[in-house]
């Protein structure tokens with residue numbers, strides 16, 4: 626593994642999975658602090674110094690701190706030498722097409738539909754129940770998914786015949802839709818199975834969703850290098 630100065634905070638959700646997955650695809654070593662959302666860890670004074678919006682994932686590379694799962698994985702793919710199978714945009718035109726996919730997936734799937742359902746089902750004690758909003762979100766998700774299904778390349782990649790950030794975002798949104806028992810088109814399931822069978826996905830999945838209780842010594846330790854504190858890094 627390449628020697629890096631990378632630290633990742635976050636586990637327990639598909640947004641965190643994205644970052645573990647990209648780091649593993651890139652073959653990068655990183656320190657991992659197992660901060661679980663809604664565990665109270667994101668509201669500590671120490672964590673709020675890293676991300677005042679109390680969200681994970683957060684990645685630090687040397688002195689750069691990046692939040693937002695899509696921004697983080699794009700940063701990682703550009704900041705390090707990618708292995709041959711990883712797609713990185715080289716021109717403004719290529720970046721426009723990559724961003725088109727990434728912004729589309731993050732807004733229409735992650736934020737406007739899947740998270741709306743999360744708010745009004747899993748977190749209904751906080752945001753209230755809203756069957757109408759959930760039904761509309763699901764219908765809109767399926768409408769948009771059916772619209773893009775024919776645009777998945779014959780080779781099973783969204784861009785350039787290679788694996789990209791956009792594939793990580795779409796696969797993890799499909800993970801989320803499967804959790805909600807959506808019935809997805811066969812072509813989308815074939816795409817999902819192709820990417821979720823990648824070794825890096827499986828390793829990242831195991832790390833992201835491991836039982837926090839199984840992580841030894843979940844204690845707070847100072848991060849002397851940067852004057853920040855967090856949970857003890859996991860193995």
Ligand SMILES: N[C@@H](CCC(=O)N[C@@H](CS)C(=O)NCC(=O)O)C(=O)O
Nearest residue numbers: 638640662663667679680681693694
């Ligand atoms: N758009 C952000 C969303 C980040 C986010 O909402 N993270 C959730 C977990 S998936 C979180 O940290 N919640 C803890 C909290 O709200 O305190 C991303 O994609 O990274």
